[in-house]
Amino acid sequence: MQNVTIGTIHKPITKSAAVTATGAGSAVVDLQDYQGIASIILNSGGIDDTDTSASPTCTVKLQTATDTAFSTAVDVTGGGFTAISTTAASSQELAIDLAGSTVNRYLRTYATVASEANATAYVGVVGLFCERGW
Secondary structure: OOOOOOOEEEEEEEEEEEEOOOEEOOOOEEHHHEEEEEEEEEEEEEEEEOOOOOOOEEEEEEEEEOOOOOOOOEEEEEEEOOOEOOOOOEEEEEEEEOOOOOOOOEEEEEEEEEOOOOEEEEEEEEEEEEEOOO
């Protein structure tokens, strides 16, 4: 039996954080050194709300751009997670083809908090990427 080494890199795309407003994630991943299918995992601690009459949601999606300022940001096709709408912890995974027509050099997350000004969602997003040459 041979040993097989797989060049997989674990990169945080959004550091685990409390999300209270709509906006871009806290990290940008440069995809230049990676290839193939990336596994993008969202871990959620749920969503809390101080106003029990509302039903807040938090939607997280992947965006890509040709520059780190994301002046040309576009949504990644198939890069949207199911909305977080409960206090229960959950995990979701997406498979993104890095050679796809909608993936540029840089990748980030973008979260939208809706339906309640006092809502807080707890999310973290990591990506598993295969290095070029493997």
